[in-house]
Amino acid sequence: MDTRLDKLSNGVESLINMIDDLKQRNMQLEAKNATLEEETLNLRNNNQQARTKLESIISRLRQNGENI
Secondary structure, eight states, X not given: OHHHHHHHHHHHHHHXXXXXXXXXXXXXXXXXXXXXXXXXXXXXXXXXXXXXXXXXXXXXXXXXXXXX
């Protein structure tokens, strides 16, 4: 009887440890995901700024070409 109870106790303890590990890993992944989402937003903003500047440069070049 004690052996079965010990096995059950060990199994429950193992599951508790696994749950704690998974919670920790989940928190790490959520933090990493938040960082990546922020980086993605920054890259999109930078890309839009670059696109706007490039369109402005192209427009000025076309105007200069017409004035020649």
